[in-house]
Amino acid sequence: MQTSIPASILDTPNGREAEGILRKCVHCGFCNATCPTYQLLGNELDGPRGRIYLMKQVLEGHRPTHRTLTHLDRCLTCRACETTCPSGVEYGRLVDIGRELVEKRTRRSWPEVLARFAIRSIFARPLLVRLALLAGRTARPLLPPGLRRMVPPARRAGRRPAGRHRRRMLVLSGCVQRAAEPRINAAAARVFDRLGVSLVRARGEGCCGAIDHHLTAPARAVARMRRNIDAWWPFIESGAEALIVTASGCGAVIREYGRLLRDDPAYAEKAARVSSLARDPGEAVAEALAADEMALDRLGLNGRGAKVAFHAPCTLSHGLRAAGAVERVLDRCGFERVPVADGHLCCGSAGAYSMLEPALSKRLLERKVEALERGRPDVIATANIGCLLHLRRRASQPVVHWIELLDPSAPGSAP
Ligand code: SF4
Ligand code: SF4
The missing domain is CATH 1.10.1060.10 (Alpha-helical ferredoxin)
Incomplete structure (x- = not known):
């Protein structure tokens, strides 16, 4: 052109x-x-x-x-x-x-400016997300059904294993997922523990910057990225093998840290290193299963044979370019994966999109849930907190993060 x-x-x-x-x-x-x-x-x-x-x-x-x-x-x-x-x-x-x-x-209307500011202010702060959830859960019985489905029920995270392994990987706690579904990272910690790796959390890390980045607030996004790098760096220097990111939306942005901070003399090198260490658990578990033939036995799966419809988030397929990694893990672990038509199409969650473009988002959600439930699965699994919460608004089957299916010790996780 x-x-x-x-x-x-x-x-x-x-x-x-x-x-x-x-x-x-x-x-x-x-x-x-x-x-x-x-x-x-x-x-x-x-x-x-x-x-x-x-x-x-x-x-x-x-x-x-x-x-x-x-x-x-x-x-x-x-x-x-x-x-x-x-x-x-x-x-x-x-x-x-x-x-x-x-x-x-251009100039946005005041309602647009306020909506975007409110989303950026609330969703990047776990405390505010927790308070919003608490208010939503308290008022749940009074809410109309459509709104009720937007409030996820509280689920216990379960015990996190002690850091007993020599092999260590960092894990992002993040913001929305930490508040809405703490069980996902707890399940990941238990799964990795069985694979011989301790997941460690760094004090001081927080939102990856995706919300600000996608809502065109680059200075705020970059400030969050720098703060995370500072929190992770001592662990990276002391030998953390990878940075596990259980929300693929966050993983895709962390993979971009190197590029987004490339002109920052103080952070360019560190940001590139962080990006190179960022892994979706699908990639890391697939590698662990390929490297050690006893790894599958150590997982001790009790969900084998369950029918799973997997929704591959766009951030996993097109952002992280890890299409197929989770599906291979689920197949290897003995789950029956039902085919899903038009798997490449977005579910309509897309960060803040479902709040800012609700009509289009709803149409995409309806199509996606119809495609996921066509094969009559026992459970729908995905790899990103935004997609998970969005799909739950319409799905008649339980929707979980796929790592929970590999976590038989979590209360009532796998069907
Ligand atoms: S596929 Fe789209 S973006 Fe790529 S060259 Fe063709 S028009 Fe351009
Ligand atoms: S909505 Fe269309 S134009 Fe936008 S990123 Fe997706 S495929 Fe590309």
Whole structure:
């Protein structure tokens, strides 16, 4: 794609990066075929090719309108288009740059500004999420059914094993998951303990920065990233083998730390190291099972044979590029995995998307749950807290993180 970006933008790191990405695009439109919003709305400007064109115009100096903002807001940032693109266009990075530019040059309505501020302020703080959950659970009997399903029931995390192993890996506690489903990380700690690895938590870590990053608050996002790196660094220096991230949405952003902090002289090197250590548990458990033939016996699974429908989050498939890792683990562990149609399509959760674009999100959720339940599974499993909570709003089957299926010691986990 030919571009004529003015020097004022081209002389910035983002401008140069955006130009390089735009030049790779050959307008073929293959990406539209896997774009959920293009499939729902059928409008070129609600597909990746049209959005790329809009961003190119803005980079070339055209003034963005509220329409530009709307088409970019409707993008789920699922990055299915990126996986499909035969020319290697890094759409996810381009839309980050494009959104930042459009945000600076347009004006949002006050309700939009307030909603985005409230989401960023509440969901990155576990204490506030806990308080919101407490209020929701207290008022649960009085809530209408639709709202009631949005409040997850409290589930006991169960005992965490003592750090008895020489092999150690860090684990991200994060924000929303820590407050809403502490059992996921506890289950991960028990599973890794059986595999001979102690998961350790670093004091002072918190939200990975994804919420601020996706809601175009880059300075706040980067501040959170630096704070996490500071918290993890002593453990990395003392030999932590990996950073396990049980929410694939957070994992995908931590993999980007190196790139997002590459121009920060104090953090560039450390951020690149952190990114290289970030692992989804699916990747780490798959490796453990491949390296040690006794590992499967040590897991002592009691859920073998259960019918599982696995929803692969976009952040796992297209962000972390770990498509198939969890499915292989579940198959190896003896679960019966039911086929799921259109597995590449987003469930509509997409970070804050379900709150900011509820109508589109609901349509995607309905399609996804219908596809997941078609094979009559006993349980639906996924790998990201956002997808998990979102799917529960409509699913008639239990929805869990897949690592809980490997955790027979957790009270009532596997069916
Ligand atoms: S598939 Fe790739 S090259 Fe083709 S229009 Fe989409 S982004 Fe551009
Ligand atoms: S990121 Fe997802 S929603 Fe956005 S353009 Fe690409 S495929 Fe479509």
